[in-house]
Amino acid sequence: MHIFYTPDLQEETYRLNEEESKHCVRVLRLTEGDQLFLVDGKGSYCEAIIMTAHPKACELNITEKKINFGKRDFRLTMAVAPTKNNDRYEWFLEKATEIGIDVVIPVISRFSERKEIKPERLEKVMISAIKQSIKAYLPVLSPLQSFKSIVKTPFTGQKFIAHCHEGEKVLLRDAVKKGSDVLILIGPEGDFSEEEVESAVKEGFISISLGESRLRTETAAIVACHTVNLTNQ
Numbered sequence: 001m002h003i004f005y006t007p008d009l010q011e012e013t014y015r016l017n018e019e020e021s022k023h024c025v026r027v028l029r030l031t032e033g034d035q036l037f038l039v040d041g042k043g044s045y046c047e048a049i050i051m052t053a054h055p056k057a058c059e060l061n062i063t064e065k066k067i068n069f070g071k072r073d074f075r076l077t078m079a080v081a082p083t084k085n086n087d088r089y090e091w092f093l094e095k096a097t098e099i100g101i102d103v104v105i106p107v108i109s110r111f112s113e114r115k116e117i118k119p120e121r122l123e124k125v126m127i128s129a130i131k132q133s134i135k136a137y138l139p140v141l142s143p144l145q146s147f148k149s150i151v152k153t154p155f156t157g158q159k160f161i162a163h164c165h166e167g168e169k170v171l172l173r174d175a176v177k178k179g180s181d182v183l184i185l186i187g188p189e190g191d192f193s194e195e196e197v198e199s200a201v202k203e204g205f206i207s208i209s210l211g212e213s214r215l216r217t218e219t220a221a222i223v224a225c226h227t228v229n230l231t232n233q
Contacts, residue, residue, distance in 0.1 A: 002028055002036040003131040005138075009040040014048065014060045021058035024050075038062070039130060041138030045069035069136035075157070075181045076228050077103040079150050080221045081188035082114040089117070090125045092218035096139075096225045097129035103140045109147040111190030117144060147196055150185065151203045157181030161205040162220055163192050169207040172224060176231045184208075184228070186221045 004020050016024060024030050031053045038046040038060075045066045052059035078101060083089045093104065106117050119141060126139055158180050160172060176182060185192070185200065192200075201207060210223045 001134075002030065003134065004036060004038050005041065005127045005131060006038045007041050007138075009038060009044055009046065012062050013051070014038065014062060016058040016060065018056050022055050024058050025053050025055040036060070039069075039134075039136045041127075041130065041136070043068045043071060043136050045134075045136040066136075070134075071137070072100065072232065073179050074228075074232055075102040076100065076225065077105065077155070077181070077183045078186065078221060078225060079105040079107040079145070079183065080186040081109055081112050081217060082106050082117055082144075083217050084113040084189060086114070086118075088216070088218045089114075090122065092221045093122055093125050093139075094129045095222050097126045097135070098133040099222070099225050100135075100229045101139050101225055102137070103142060105142040105150060106144045107147055107150055107185065107187075108144055109187055109196055110193045112188045113190070114188075115144070119143075147185075147192070148199070151200045151205065155181075155183050157183060159183045159185075159200075159203075159205040160208045160224075161185040161192065161197060161200045162208050162210055162224060163187060163197050164214060165191070165194055165197055167197075167207060169209040172208045172210055172227050173231065175206060175208060176228055178232050182228050184221075184224045186217060186224065189217055 032050050034050050036048055038048055046062045047064040048060040048062045051061050108115050122141055130138055210220055
């Protein structure tokens with residue numbers, strides 16, 4: 001199955017851009033009459049037939065279109081601190097996209113070691129992941145935000161903060177309500193500060209545990225993502 005990302009998909013015919021055309025014709029060696037699939041990142045999933053196999057402008061005819069393909073009845077937003085090693089953050093984005101996530105917010109907190117990201121590179125990782133996992137929705141990658149900004153922003157749904165400090169916490173798997181929108185805060189390698197946790201709790205966030213093991217940032221984010229998705233199956 002060959003899937004292409006086509007964000008400007010609108011008509012019954014479509015022309016792949018030069019990069020995708022070259023990949024389609026020269027790399028995959030597809031030709032006239034061959035079938036392929038398109039996703040626009042907004043919920044459309046299409047079957048198409050190649051009409052003109054040109055390596056610079058491959059022309060397609062859309063034979064079937066499904067809208068709201070794979071749409072879920074809940075939204076998962078994760079605010080995750082960029083990791084010191086950027087490859088680890090890309091790994092989180094790839095796997096979370098494959099599992100199922102709607103919004104990613106890179107968050108800067110007191111102990112953050114990395115305070116910048118490369119949005120274009122991260123979006124490419126997510127595009128590759130939706131094609132790999134046959135998803136029609138591309139997660140929204142928000143700009144970098146401060147911890148204070150995120151906890152102060154209104155959110156309709158359940159709000160959780162994962163941390164390793166002592167105190168009352170609940171297991172995420174026991175707290176998530178099926179069908180509810182969810183926002184989860186995951187801190188940097190140095191964790192959130194105790195003051196940050198306290199401020200989040202005052203804003204309605206629930207302190208959660210992801211289990212007995214002390215997890216890396218990206219591992220904790222994947223565990224949380226999987227837990228929410230598994231609860232909603």
